[in-house]
């Protein structure tokens with residue numbers, strides 16, 4: 001029981017049982033799945049612990065002091081939502097007794113820039129967005145300082161491995177006295193899916209469109225293909241491992257040709273075939289050597305690199321299927337044989353479950 005809840009329980013047992021008030025930002029692939037999971041909890045003990053009091057996307061926002069029905073939110077937002085401002089989040093979470101939480105299911109820089117502010121005001125933040133902890137060191141430090149100032153928690157399980165126990169395992173190893181020696185693996189669900197399906201015959205761009213339709217890519221798939229998404233994830237893991245590096249310390253080899261990188265987002269889809277020939281060439285070389293293409297991030301000796309590698313088929317990092325992330329962690333106790341964590345690393349349902357698991361962990 002948190003100190004605040006214990007204090008409330010002494011004064012008013014009813015107040016101590018008040019449900020947490022939750023603001024959901026983002027109603028896209030992941031946000032919709034959060035709403036579906038919340039709706040499936042309706043009338044259950046889990047559902048009774050949370051009250052969704054605010055929901056917003058980039059166009060509309062909806063507040064309901066006494067709670068919104070998750071199943072009706074998408075419709076209501078479209079028909080009755082008002083233009084939202086991030087400053088409204090604090091106001092709508094005010095009042096009442098329960099803990100206050102923001103769930104960030106956006107890929108928005110503006111929203112990430114608010115994380116530290118909310119945390120310092122006593123609002124917990126649970127996020128799937130990596131722009132909070134995976135960009136500048138200054139922002140990462142500000143988030144940690146804000147948690148200490150506000151007595152709040154930052155739920156980040158969904159930022160790497162879509163909720164797989166990756167960040168948590170690294171933190172637990174360190175809490176148990178281990179030093180982390182190295183981390184290596186596949187950290188992108190969409191790139192895992194692409195290289196598990198690409199056969200060198202059909203156009204790579206077609207597979208990219210399929211991965212986007214399935215909800216595995218970032219809103220702009222160039223964020224995956226350029227290695228930027230993986231850069232953010234390995235930065236988050238490295239910092240959790242005690243290596244406080246800057247984003248630009250990571251050596252990233254992008255798959256995106258310069259001409260494609262420069263296009264406005266609206267023109268990207270038509271230009272995706274620019275990927276086809278270079279990827280066909282990479283595949284042909286790997287195939288001739290009996291190897292598999294994998295997009296790998298490595299933290300070794302304090303240095304971090306990210307890029308496409310051609311690995312023998314029986315290599316420990318070449319395994320897995322679908323969107324599987326597969327990550328090896330070497331530490332004091334796992335010095336010869338690494339701890340290996342594998343499982344789906346992208347997808348709406350696993351990510352939404354990872355977010356809501358963090359919410360429940362914070363509520364204790």
Ligand SMILES: NC(=O)C1=CN([C@@H]2O[C@H](COP(=O)(O)OP(=O)(O)OC[C@H]3O[C@@H](n4cnc5c(N)ncnc54)[C@H](OP(=O)(O)O)[C@@H]3O)[C@@H](O)[C@H]2O)C=CC1
Nearest residue numbers: 026027028029030057058059106107108128129219346347
């Ligand atoms: N997809 C996946 O498998 C995984 C995704 N993630 C992360 O989850 C996050 C969301 O991804 P995904 O759902 O796929 O992306 P989508 O593009 O499907 O959804 C993003 C949502 O954020 C909303 N949004 C943008 N800016 C704001 C804002 N200022 N205020 C409120 N809402 C805003 C968008 O609004 P609008 O609808 O108006 O455009 C949209 O609803 C990303 O950070 C991603 O990296 C993490 C793990 C796995």
Ligand SMILES: N[C@@H](CC=O)C(=O)O
Nearest residue numbers: 188189190216217218
């Ligand atoms: N676009 C990301 C989604 C999860 O973070 C990925 O492909 O892994």
